[in-house]
Amino acid sequence: MKDKKLISKIKKSQLLLPVVAMLLVMAVNIIHDAATGAGAFSFFKITLQQTTGNGTILYGRIIDILNRGSEAALLALGMTLVVSASAGTDISVGSVMSLCASYCCMLLAGYGVSSVNELAKPLWLGIIAGILLGCLCGAFNGFLVARLNIQPMVATLILYSAARAIGLLVCNDLIVYVRNDSFGFFGSFLGPIPTPIIITAICIAILSLILKKTALGMYIQSVGINARASRIAGLNSKRIIHLAYIVCGLFAGIAGVVASSRITSADSNNIGLYLEMDAILAVALGGNSLGGGKFNLAGSIIGAYTIQAITTTLYALGVSTNQAPVFKAIIVIIIVAIQAPPVKAYMRKKSLSKTAKGVA
Amino acid sequence: MKNKKVSLNSNTILLLITIVLFIVLYGMGCIMYGNKGFTHLQTFLNILITNAGLICIACGMTCVMLTAGIDISVGGLVAMDCMMIAVGLNKGIPAPLMVGLVILTGIIFGLVQGFFVGYLEIQPFIVSMAGMFFTRGMTAVISTDQVSVTEKSSPLYYAWANYKIKLPFGGYMNNKGKEVLPYIRINVVIALIVLVVIFFMLRHTKFGRSLYAVGGSEQSAAMMGLNVKSVKMKAYVLSSFLCSIGGICFSLNTMSGSVQQALGLEMDAISSAVIGGTLLTGGVGNVIGSFFGVLINGTISSIVKTNGKLASSWPNILTAGLLFMFIVIQSVFAAIRSKKTR
Amino acid sequence: MKTSKKYLSFIVVMMLILSGCSAPGQALHVQTSPEDSGEVLPEDLQETESKNKVTVGFSQVGAESDWRNINTDSMKTSLSGEGYDLIYDDGQQKQANQITAIRTFIQKEVDYIVLAPxxxxxxxxxxxEAKDAGIPVILVDRMVSDDDTDLFTCWVGSDFELEGKKVCQWLSDFCDANSISGNEINIINIKGTEGASAERGRTRALRMAVARHGWNLLDERSGEFTQAKGREVMTGFLGRFDNINVVYCENDNEAFGAIDAIEAAGKKVGSDIKNGEIMVLAFDGTSDQAVEAVRSGKISCIGECNPLHGPRVEKIIRNLQQGIVPDKYQYVDEGIFSAVESVKEVTVDEETYSVKLP
Known part of the structure; x- marks a missing residue:
């Protein structure tokens, strides 16, 4: 009896979907590893390894997923707020990432220079400027959505197509390499742990603390559920939506700096390519309704890492980089189809008739 | 009644702005680069040749956007089409059969997308995003190589691609002393036929009008007795069908298939439609506008390329600037309309 | 009524912005060409001047690697001197863009088209179309398919297969010198952009060497000549195979990515493959970082790929102007770099190349 209750509780929980997906991915890995004879649990193995460049570091598939998934997780944080507050998605985050990365590298290398070993400007200036530019882009999106009442997807379409191009322009159509260890730090290691993991953890902690300690989280949700009602209740819904977009841009900026630091260069054409899709997917996978309203930050984060786990697993299975999207597409469709209202209604009807039969 | 009049007016104003903008831009190109051959008729025809595929795709995009939807899978679908054609022809499949196969694939793909959007009520953006992933990935599944169509692999297709339809007027002598007659290629003819057919379909058929009705208001369309789900599904089928034709036009221009083909084409199509006055909220729009949207995109890129000193990212930035402007204008019109109704 | 007037005025304002918007072509022209300082020449003066100049349209692939950037610079400096007017277009890795660019060049009646496909x-x-308009086409770096050989005047670039052969020969000599047998070599290939001449030539050379020396080619995957992709691909490989001892990267940037990935996985790069180090082989050797990597031993061997095509293209154009028909295929001179001491020279196709320190 108790078991049943627990099951129904889990069933109702928003975290069901991402957790089940994560478990599935792990199961695939375990089966694959066992089949290839690499040891069934090599997926979970974390070891300490000596390296030439970085001292002793943690190494393992899980660490790799956490490390690689950092950008998607950062973007998913902002995306969750945006989806919740404005019932729409910000499709510009990938491009904004690229723009911030380009701007940061351009500042550090100097305009028109394609490769430097010495920084042209202090490191903090480049980083802060890159992140601030992200906020600015977010503010622009937010202005269009909140003040001009433009559909979020449409409003963010502008920066989606422009930001990457502006990034290229900023870099004078070059790939700018900043070959300096102090810049590379954000993409490498802090002690034995990859820095992106730490940065992401800090961001998650700060954001959840703010959402917990202040009423901001509640405000965002109430605006998402019914903007007019919240306005009548005394909330400045426009300002809250605007804020959500700025926060989203902020995280895109941070993700951009991390991504460019990883490769110590600003490759405008490739940084953050399709990452907005991953972020949106993470939000959907996390059990959040893309129609706005209630949100679940933990779900989005698990969702983001699940997606990275899927990608890593596909590569490990030998699927090529270019072919992997097919599987992603199928996964997306299954996830959204399960959540689709008509399917849900059908399932409910079926289970009702089942219980009815059981009673009879 | 009054309400309808306003929407009609704003619609025409948007179209008018687009056409004026195109003339202004093109005129500027002629004034600035007249000495660099911009005034030749061929410059304009080159814009058509290069963008023939985009014209077809923008027509399909317009139809989907009329139902307040969006289809971002088109770029991937074009890549898949190009790859299918290149690989198929090299395997010895006759060109007409291959063309039929590509169009059939497009229709089936559209049926699936349409089913998810229309009947399962999933957001069009998400569905077509999955569609984009799927088609791009499938392109790589078919072949990760860059495959080309050569004269050996299919003489017929090769002949189609290289066939010049020379126009009897507007010829000139170039600086090498060769006479250059203006010409178009087959893909332009296909694109213009598609444009005219879709224009009349939207105007004069029941299906065309039902697209507007569904986009205008789903509830009232349903009350009018329209099967909203079916109309939406058909819109996606139409879009993918036109996109396949566009893919063939695109392939006739590039004659090769690769995974990177047509990257970002979906955004070109969407921005063309928006610049052409199609509302992303649905119910308002016209393929003629989208056609001019494509021409504006082409003109900007042509001007930047003719200048030869500007960074190649400028066309994207300028197009995005125009997009911004039109979106803001649209929102202003929307504001007027909602005020009038209130 | 009042509101509609307000919006009408708004439209007027927008139209004004619009006209400002569409003017940037002109404004930017002034902005972005400060290098031709004081070039606010009157239109007609500009025209008479351009009549004496040789106009060259150059369609470049993009800016995907260090090699490419140096190549672009070389072309720009050689062709923007006295007597030349260079129209440069960056194709951003898209074939469709390059096709459009060539059409524009034809429209502008340039004297020569230089294309890096x-x-x-x-x-x-x-x-x-270019041929019909009577414009000679000079290809640089990469080739076009065999069927189209009569469509271009000449080609300038590297013998990619030879580069590959040199590096493979180096590896074979290295094995001989250190008594490593062929079947101990577990090699993976991080290919370049698939279909590019460099990728085809270098891959072909590797496959022939693998067949000849009995190496194990574990897998091949494209890294698209970029650092980011190289790293991603290498990470994937390291997850799948634990016996990799040689990585064959088809350019420097991929090699940098691969080195990052190997080090992040806690393994060592170097030529001591008997003791678990992973040997990285690469191509290009143009950037300072590549030189540095060879000196420090992180990259064991680099097949040089010379990016300085500009002077040679300029010479070809000068010859063509005087009616001299150049050789159809022109290879640039290239060497091989390594800091490993056990191999001093390699012999490929009866030609001996000494292994240099960059």
Whole structure:
């Protein structure tokens, strides 16, 4: 009896979907590893390894997923707020990432220079400027959505197509390499742990603390559920939506700096390519309704890492980089189809008739 | 009644702005680069040749956007089409059969997308995003190589691609002393036929009008007795069908298939439609506008390329600037309309 | 009524912005060409001047690697001197962009078209158009497919297969010198952009060497000549195979990515493959970082790929101006770099190349 209750509780929980997906991915890995004879649990193995460049570091598939998934997780944080507050998605985050990365590298290398070993400007200036530019882009999106009442997807379409191009322009159509260890730090290691993991953890902690300690989280949700009602209740819904977009841009900026630091260069054409899709997917996978309203930050984060786990697993299975999207597409469709209202209604009807039969 | 009049007016104003903008831009190109051959008729025809595929795709995009939807899978679908054609022809499949196969694939793909959007009520953006992933990935599944169509692999297709339809007027002598007659290629003819057919379909058929009705208001369309789900599904089928034709036009221009083909084409199509006055909220729009949207995109890129000193990212930035402007204008019109109704 | 007037005025304002918007072509022209300082020449003066100048349209692939950037610079400096007017277009790795660019060049009646094709295929249509307009086409770096050889005047670039052969020969000599047998070599290939001449030549050379020396080619995957992709691909490989001891990267940037990935996985790069180090082989050797990597032993061997095509292209154009027909295929001179001491020289196709320190 108790078991049943627990099951129904889990069933109702928003975290069901991402957790089940994560478990599935792990199961695939375990089966694959066992089949290839690499040891069934090599997926979970974390070891300490000596390296030439970085001292002793943690190494393992899980660490790799956490490390690689950092950008998607950062973007998913902002995306969750945006989806919740404005019932729409910000499709510009990938491009904004690229723009911030380009701007940061351009500042550090100097305009028109394609490769430097010495920084042209202090490191903090480049980083802060890159992140601030992200906020600015977010503010622009937010202005269009909140003040001009433009559909979020449409409003963010502008920066989606422009930001990457502006990034290229900023870099004078070059790939700018900043070959300096102090810049590379954000993409490498802090002690034995990859820095992106730490940065992401800090961001998650700060954001959840703010959402917990202040009423901001509640405000965002109430605006998402019914903007007019919240306005009548005394909330400045426009300002809250605007804020959500700025926060989203902020995280895109941070993700951009991390991504460019990883490769110590600003490759405008490739940084953050399709990452907005991953972020949106993470939000959907996390059990959040893309129609706005209630949100679940933990779900989005698990969702983001699940997606990275899927990608890593596909590569490990030998699927090529270019072919992997097919599987992603199928996964997306299954996830959204399960959540689709008509399917849900059908399932409910079926289970009702089942219980009815059981009673009879 | 009054309400309808306003929407009609704003619609025409948007179209008018687009056409004026195109003339202004093109005129500027002629004034600035007249000495660099911009005034030749061929410059304009080159814009058509290069963008023939985009014209077809923008027509399909317009139809989907009329139902307040969006289809971002088109770029991937074009890549898949190009790859299918290149690989198929090299395997010895006759060109007409291959063309039929590509169009059939497009229709089936559209049926699936349409089913998810229309009947399962999933957001069009998400569905077509999955569609984009799927088609791009499938392109790589078919072949990760860059495959080309050569004269050996299919003489017929090769002949189609290289066939010049020379126009009897507007010829000139170039600086090498060769006479250059203006010409178009087959893909332009296909694109213009598609444009005219879709224009009349939207105007004069029941299906065309039902697209507007569904986009205008789903509830009232349903009350009018329209099967909203079916109309939406058909819109996606139409879009993918036109996109396949566009893919063939695109392939006739590039004659090769690769995974990177047509990257970002979906955004070109969407921005063309928006610049052409199609509302992303649905119910308002016209393929003629989208056609001019494509021409504006082409003109900007042509001007930047003719200048030869500007960074190649400028066309994207300028197009995005125009997009911004039109979106803001649209929102202003929307504001007027909602005020009038209130 | 009042509101509609307000919006009408708004539209007027927008139209004004619009006209400002569409003017940037002109404004930017002034902005972005400060290098030709004081070039606010009157239109007619500009025209008479351009009549004496040789106009060259150059369609470049993009800016995907260090090699490419140096190549672009070389072309720009050689062709923007006295007597030349260079129209440069960056294709951003898209073939469709390059096709459009060539059409624009034809429209502008340039005297020569220089094309660095992003892929080998699909150029027939547009190159025929250039031929019909009587404009000679000079290819640099990469080739176009065999069927189209009569459509270009000449080609300048590297013998990619030879580069590959040199590096493979080096590896074979290295094995001999250190008594490593062929079947102990577990090699993976991080290929370049698939279909590019460099990728084809270098891959072909590797496959022939693998067959000849009995190496194990574990897998091949494209890293698209970029650092980011190289790293991603290498990470994937390291997850799948634990016996990799040689990585064959088809350019420097991929090698940097691969080195990052190997080090992040806690393994060592170097030529001591008997003791678990992973040997990285690469191509290009143009950037300072690559030189540094060879000196420190992180990259064991680099097949040089010379990016300085500009002077040679300029010479070809000068010859063509005087009616001299150049050789159809012109290879640039290239060497091989390594800091490993056990191999002093390699012999490929009866030609001996000494292994240099960059």
């Amino acid at each position: 992003v892929i080998e295929d699909g150029w027939n249509t547009v190159l025929t």
